[in-house]
Amino acid sequence: MQANNTTPGDAVPLLPELDSATGRVPAVPPAQWSATTDGLLGQVATSIKVPGLLTGEHSIDSIPDLWxxxxxxxxxxxxxxxxxxxxxxxxxxxxxxxxxxxxxxxxxxxxxxxxxxxxxxxxxxxxxxxxxxxxxxxxxxxxxxxxxxxxxxxxxxxxxxxxxxxxxxxxxxxxxxxxxxxxxxxxxxxxxxxxxxxxxxxxxxxxxxxxxxxxxxxxxxxxxxxxxxxxxxxxxxxxxxxxxxxxxxxxxxxxxxxxxxxxxxxxxxxxDKPLRAREVSLEESAARLVTTPGLKAPIGLLIVDPTIAEYWRVKPSEVPLFGRETLASIDFAALQEVRRGDKDKLRQLGQEVLRNAEWRTAAMLFSERLLLISSNQPFRGVREVEGQRNLTYEQRPVIPILPIASELLDYLSAPELEKRLSFFPEKNNAITVELRLPLAGPDGQARDFPVRHTYDANSIDRRSNFPVLEIWPHFRSEHWHLYYTYYDAALRRPQDIFVARPRIAGVPLDLEANCRSFQRGESDRREVTRLEAPPTAFVCSAYLPERREELEVGCLLLQELEFKESNGSIWSLGVDFGTSATHVYVQAAPGDEPSPLPWSDQLLQITPIGDSERDRLTNFFLPPFLPERPFPTLFRPDSGASQNWPFWQGNIRYVKPALAMLNDLKRNGIASGFKWSEDQALIGGFLIQLAAQSAAYAVERGASAIRWSISYPSAFSSFSEASLRNIWEEITERLNVPVADLRYQTESEAAARYFQHGERVSLVRTVCIDIGGGTSDISIWNNSVLLQQSSIKFAGESIFLDLLRHYPATLGAFGSEWTQQLSNVNKDRSFYAEAVSLFRASQREDLFKKLPILLASSRPGEPLYQFIHLLALGLSGLVFYAGLLLRRLRQEEKWTSDELPYLCVGGNGARIFNWLSLGRAFNKNTKQTELFTSVLRTAAEIGGQGRLDLRISSQPKAEVAYGLLKSERPLKKEEEAIIELAGEDSIDGSGTIVGWSSNLKPEVLAAGLSVPEDFTHLRSFVAAYNAYAATKESLASPVNFNEVAQSIRDIVQDELNEYKEQDPHSIVVKPLFITALKALLKVEAERWLGGGR
Structure with missing residues (x-):
């Protein structure tokens, strides 16, 4: 049967049309039946004209067959x-x-x-x-x-x-x-x-x-x-x-x-056999982040982003990543689910396991939140990126914390990041941040790839407060490798500020080993971090109350510190570490006149600070002002440090000039007078910071090496001297500044050098006494040969400050506030330092102007009058002891002159002489010179009538530090130059008399000594003193020695008993004469000032 190919009118064919081009159905007359083979149905099927599928249809799904x-x-x-x-x-x-x-x-x-x-x-x-x-x-x-x-x-x-x-x-x-x-x-x-x-x-x-x-x-x-x-x-x-x-x-x-x-x-x-993928090494990866030359990245970093190929105008498969993976082979949806901290997944890229590398998506390179700081003052030393300077948020100027992952600092230098970052304001207070990354590129030619992140109002956090951020020192040099950063929350709540920690580009930092954190409360948090190079950035984190955690929010990129060229010079630094004050002198070149080290804070203040922040800086790090010179020996200790680095054990507590520190030391836990302490952490912490600041000043000005000269008192125990040397050897090693020399000199020697070179005093026949806060250092010279030197613990504190400590009403004549202020601190361990600060703040010159007027209206029995008497008694007793040293040399025929020596007095204690001269500069023509002439002649057994040539230093406390740098030529010394002269007879355990001229040894004191029936030399001294007291205008009162002799014996014996069975290596020898002299001062003070307590 054949279907007609045409349809008259609007008729619709009952059967489908046949395709005339392919039809193979035989023609059969209409309405006739005919026999055929079984292949006819197949021919019909292949000859049917099938129309195309309707739009949107992709298949035929109505065939009833499983296959x-x-x-x-x-x-x-x-x-x-x-x-x-x-x-x-x-x-x-x-x-x-x-x-x-x-x-x-x-x-x-x-x-x-x-x-x-x-x-x-x-x-x-x-x-x-x-x-x-x-x-x-x-x-x-x-x-x-x-x-x-x-x-x-x-x-x-x-x-x-x-x-x-x-x-x-x-x-x-x-x-x-x-x-x-x-x-x-x-x-x-x-x-x-x-x-x-x-x-x-x-x-x-x-x-x-x-x-x-x-x-x-x-x-x-x-x-x-x-x-x-x-x-x-x-x-x-x-x-x-x-x-x-x-x-x-x-x-x-x-x-x-x-x-x-x-x-x-x-x-x-x-x-079954696929094409082999080209295996790409990490170096061949097109997505490899290209590290800034000079940086050593810890691992390779691949940036994996689906838009890279589009930006570079290549196909994703043309962007090789690693191994057999390309941009086309990556499941980006799966990558988005990986968290930044999941190291195992960050090393798995598709089917490949990265070796010594990890991958990152663009989102991982930005912080989750954008932190903006409201401030009208810019941060100092911070790099500004494009769009930052005029950035506003809610119509207020802001400083952004750059919202980038801190790990980028290991790959891109701060200057590189500075030029690759940009801020773009958007609508509705949104801000877009763009980062242009240098990637290796698919053709071996580095190509940039921009990544962007937009922060809307929900992901922006604006804060109006910020912490204290400091960097020390503020320069670079080939010879300087020690840097510190200081972070202080400054009593602000965590949710109001941010935390910042330093980073050095390309250098891993072990924060546990290099950062000391101190937290005394939620808002009282400080961190001191040690670095071997200047930081390139601060990595910032912020506490987010809604998350209840501290989250990294980005970085502050730092400008490069100024580079200081070395001029090849060797600087000499003389360090006089004193009980009450410390001084450093510098000599920039051989032959230069030594001068006080001009202190510089060398601080780079990142964030603006106010008065309260300045106080915290002074208390806990470095002051934003220049301290006076010399400066008080004060140290605020921190416990828990396992190693002695600058600022690790605490910090030197500098004081503003003319500032009293009454009660401040006790309130802030500041230590003073620790020079004689066995606490090596205090001494080491103080000295290493002092050395670091001194060396930094020298290196900043071109020094390539340092010659260190260190003083110490000869009265130091063997343990203290050995400890001091160990501390300085460790200091020079830690500072890592080339050392031209490290030498030590006694304070008495160095002080004499000052008078020789600074005051032009001949050392032909000279006695030098350096009166410090804790010790007086005596040296005796003949024809520029050091015959004898001694260091005794009898100085400014014993002679001057102890009187005020026990009798604070002594200076009541200058005003009731003196009595009140001294009474407030007289029980503090830090009394000496606080009292000294009171005199410094009150200006000694003003006191001395009033002194003659007040004394003129005082009677001999009143406290101020007797205060002068006791000062004269203490100072003249010290000179008498120097005379005993001279007598011993005369007995040994090492001093043959019958003339009085020059007497040179320096140190902070030298200022006490001005009280005796009623505020005027003390000199050899002052009336009280008669007293010192008399006691010296008596002690040394030198006759004659001439007056002592007494020289008071024009630069008290500068003598030792200066003299350390005037020691180019070695001194000539007698074999037994260092001596602790007993000064009085004593009796050992066997009943043998230990003569006054003995060199008192720690072993003898530890074995036990007894006092004699009478202190012969002390009695002789009192007789000479009384003879002077009887003269007109002496301002001295006679001492009834017989009345106080037994009390003195008892006090001295008690002190001798304390030595028994002590370790001789830790004993500081105190001459018996000096111990008896201190006892005399004590009972005289009780007699004259006791009623004025």
Whole structure:
């Protein structure tokens, strides 16, 4: 029966039209029946004219057959006239491309075997579905060893996307919607399509090679004989050839991979070998972050972002990442779920495990929050990036914490980051931050790739307060390798400020080992961090109340510190570490006159500070002012430091000039008078900071090496002297500044050098006394040879300050506030330092102006008058002891002159002489010189009538530090130059008399001594003193020695008893005469000032 091809009028044909071009149905007259063969129905089926599919339709799904999909796929693929041919051909090519390029693209593409029963026996035991599928199996196949019973199901990311076919090699699933991700660039939401337009030139050439090999293998494979099978194979080969031709690329030999899917049946084995992906090293990765020259990154860093290829105008597969992975092979959705702290996942890139490298997405390079600081004052020393200077938020000027991951500091220098960062204001108070990253690029040429992050109002945190941030010192030099940063919350709540810790680009920092943190409350937090190079940035974090945690919020990039060139000079530094005050002198070149080290804070203040912040800086780090010279020996200790580094054990507590510190030392736990302490942490902490600041000043001004000169009192115990040397050796090692020399000199020697060179006093026959706060250092010289020196613990504190401590009303004549202020601190351990600060703040000159007037109106029994008497008694007793040293030398015939020596007095205690001269400068013409002449003659047994030539230093306290730098030529010394002269007889345990001229040793004191029946020399001294007291205008009162002698003996014996069984190495020897003299002062003070308490 034949359908009519034309329809008259509006009639609709009952049967479908036949295709005149392909129709093979024989013509039969209408209304006649005729016999035919059984092939007629097949001819009818192939001759029907089938219309195209409606728009939007992709398949025919109404065929009632389990195997309809592969059968339809075969028909559509091998028949170019089929309505689904183009679609199926594209899907077929897409699936073959997946097989060939699965390794190149790093695709999660797998195959699972599907075996159907091949025998009737096995079929009977199979499930009903399997039995039905087997009975309905198609019959056509290309090879005997590739049957329908042995198939493979293809999956992508675990979901079925296709199957093998004995007639078309592969067949896609009927519905692949949503089963592919962006890594399969030739897939749409609906499924696969022709891959040709989406492949790179390299991929096309490699795929062409794979297809040629596939065709060759198929042609050589044993096929089923017969016309039908041969026709199928020819048409299949034709499709493969057309696919290869459409690539428009000559085949290029390419290696095959051994990463098989397991396709081991028939000609499926030719599909099992994918093209080998080019293995890219980390250095060859196009996404590698290029490190700034000079930085040593801890690991390689790959920036993985889906938009890189688009920005560079290349295909994703042309951006090699690492190993066999490219940008096209990455599952970006999975990457977004990885957290920054998950190191294992950050080393897993697709199928590759990164070696000594990690990957980052663009989002990981930005902080979660943008922190803005409201301030009208800029931060100093901080780099400004594009768009920062005029940045506002809610119409207020703000300083942004750059919201970038701190790890970028290991890859990009601060100047590099400065030019690569930009801020862009957006609508609704949003702010966009752009970072232009230098990546290696796909062609070996570095290319920038910009990443952006927009912060809306919900992710911006504005704060109006900020911490104290400081850097010390503020310069760079080839010879300086010690830096500190100081962070102080300044009593502000954590949610109001931010925390900042230093970082050095490309240098790992062990915060546990290099940062000391102090926290005494939620708002009282300080951190001191030690570095070996200037910091390049501060890494900032902020406490977020809603998260209840501290979160990193970005960085402050720092400007480079000024570089100071070395001029090759060797600077000499003389350090006089005193009990009450410390001084440092400097000599920049040989022959230069030594001068006080001009202190400089060398601080770089990052954040603006107010008065309260200045006070905290002074208390806990370095003051933002220049301290006076010399400065008080004060130290605020911190416990817990395991090593002695500057600022580690605490900090020197500098004092503003003319500032009294009453009660301040006790309130802030500040230590004073620790020079004689056994607490090595206090001494070491003080000295190493002092040395660091001194050395930094020298290096900043060009010094390439330092010659250190250190003083110490000869009264130091052997333990104290050894400890001091150990501390200084450690200091020079820690500072890491070249050391030209490290030498030590007694304070008495150094002081004499000052008078020789600074005051032009000849050392032909001279006695020098340096009166400090805790010790007086005496040296005796003859023809520039040091004959004898001694250091005794009898100085300013014993002579002057102890009187005020026990009798604070003594200075009441100057005003009741003196009594009140001294009474407030007289029980403090830090009394000496606080009292000295009171005199410093009150200006001694003002006191001395009032002194003559007040004394003129005082009677001899009143406190101020007796205060002068007691000062005269103490000072003259000290000079008498120096005379005893001289007598010993005369007895040994080492001093042969019968003339009085020059007497030179220096040190802070030298100022006490001005009280005796009623505020005027004391000199040899002052009335009280008669007293010192008398006691010296008596002690030394030098007759005559001439007056003593007494020289008071014009620079009290400068003598030792100055003299240390005037020691170019070695001194000539007697063998037993250092001596602790007993000064009085005593009796040892065996009853033997230990003579007054003995050099008193610690071992003798530890064995035990007893006082004599009478202190002969002390009695002789009192007699000379009383003779002077009887003179007119002496301002001295006579001492009734017989009345106080027993009290003195008892006091001295008690002190001698304390030495018994002590370790001799820790004993500080105190001459018996000096101990008795102190006892005399004590009982005299009780007698005259006791009523004025």
């Amino acid at each position: 309809a999909r592969p059968l339809l796929f075969e028909l559509a693929l091998l028949d170019s006239r089929h309505p689904l041919h183009k679609q199926v051909q594209g899907e077929w090519r897409g699936l073959l491309a997946l097989l060939a390029l699965r390794e190149v693209r790093g695709l999660d593409f797998k195959a699972e075997a599907l075996e159907l029963p091949a025998s009737a026996a096995n079929l009977g035991r199979a499930p009903a579905f399997v039995q039905a599928a087997t009975r309905l199996l198609p019959r056509r196949q290309l090879s005997e060893d590739t049957p329908w019973t042995n198939l493979y199901i293809f999956t992508y990311r675990g979901r079925a996307v296709g199957i093998t076919s004995p007639t078309t090699l592969v067949c896609t699933a009927a519905d692949c919607r949503g089963r592919f991700d962006s890594r399969v660039s030739w897939a749409t939401e609906a499924g696969l399509q022709d891959p040709v337009p989406f492949l790179t030139a390299t991929e096309k050439a490699a795929l062409a090679h794979w297809l040629v090999i596939l065709v060759t293998n198929l042609n050589a494979h044993p096929a089923i004989s017969g016309r039908e099978a041969g026709d199928l194979l020819n048409r299949l080969g034709g499709q493969l050839s057309k696919f290869a031709e459409s690539l428009n690329s000559p085949p290029v030999n390419h290696e095959f991979s051994n990463r098989f899917l397991g396709l081991n049946t028939g000609f499926y084995t030719y599909l």
